[in-house]
Amino acid sequence: MIRSLAFTTQGRLHSRNVDVFLMPTVLNDTNLFLWVDLENPTPEETKMVLEDIFHFHPLAIEDCVMVSPSPKVEEYLPKEDDSFASHLFMVIHAVDYSRKGGVFDTNELNFFLGKNFLVTYHERPIRSVAAVEELAVKGTIHIAKAPDRVAHRILDSIVQNYKPALDELSLEIGELEQAALQSPGKQTLNRILQVKKEVMHLRQIVGPQREVLSRFAQGEFKLIRAHMVPYYRDVYDGLSHISDTAHAYADSLTGILQIYLNMSSNQTGEVVKLLTLITVITTPLMMVGTWYGMNFGDQMHEMKLPHAYLAALVGTCIATGLTYWYFKKRKWF
16 A cells, blocks of 8 residues: 655645656655555555655665565765665554453554655554644644654654553563462462563663764754754653663562462472471371381280270370470460
């Protein structure tokens, strides 16, 4: 699917769904800015836009159509006989967090940013792109004055979309801490490990993107105008905060896991202690029962006494009672 929007330098919508054969004309108009969004395009659409119209660098096109595991940014400057205009190519990952699946789902978003054009490429719908497109079309805040402004707005929206995920994780970690103290069972352990895995995934996503945005925040690229650099720096600061929060969550989960292991160890110790006490307390009973259970009845003269059974019973009860009293006095239970 190809969506295209042409804006004036004042940020007002000039035309929508520009015909493909008219795109070169729009690009040659210095008073217009063209934004082309490719969502799950066919190979023919990809070739037509990226190669035939914009003539992007072959390496950038290759990185765009292939899945990139890590975010990256490259600057392509034309040399002699090159047909493409100066542009930045960036790969970023938008996050979509659903409590139903309990995992982070990422969408790859590719940017081609030039002086008067922006091309976005993604396989699946991305909320940030749709939201910025709606704002740009309405034109109430004139965000579509230039490509670097639209790109900033999309990146800022992507970073903002991390916050609901962090809030969900914060609540989950609080519940896990209570569960580790009150009911340290197998289900609790599985939840701790699952959330810890999610947080590690979040850190793997945010870390490389932080490095990419730091290059924008430092004003490294000429296609990002100087007065826009502070805005990109603000996005970088927001992503840095998310990275620090994810690191703190990882530390908290490590602590919760340690609490769980301690509580489980204490429970096991209590069970072993109880079994040991039962064994020791019943030792007199087992000794008497074992002694008189031997098949030497004719040679055990005490068994012929008139009150032998009662004496053995009373002796066993007294010995068991004394053993219980001793452990109770020592506060072993």
